[in-house]
Amino acid sequence: MESRITELEIKISYTEDLVEELNRTVFRQQQQIDLLATELRNLRDQMHNAQPLEGRSLRDEIPPHY
Template sequence: MSHNADTEQRLIDLEIKVGFMEDLVDSLNEVVARQQQHIELLLREVSALRLQQDDGGGSPGFRSLRDELPPHY
């Protein structure tokens, strides 16, 4: 009888572990889904900033702040 009780206890322990693992997988899946949403939002924002830079610059290339005179000069 002790063999059956031992096997049953091991089965119960495995079922408990599987339950915790399912919860962990669900939580990690939610995190990944949120991260994907953030990545997509950031990609849209970067794309919009690139369009603004292309449209609004007027001067080609990179402008250094050193090239601009401060207001008191």
């Protein structure tokens, strides 16, 4: 009986370590997601603030090799 309890304690210890590592991983991933969302928001703002190309046509632009 005591060996079963010891075995269960060992399994619980490994499980606690695994859960803690998974928590750290999820936390780091959430930080990365937050950073990427901020960068995406900044890029969208830059696109909206850029000068519109409505009056221009691609045919009016000269390719760089000419």
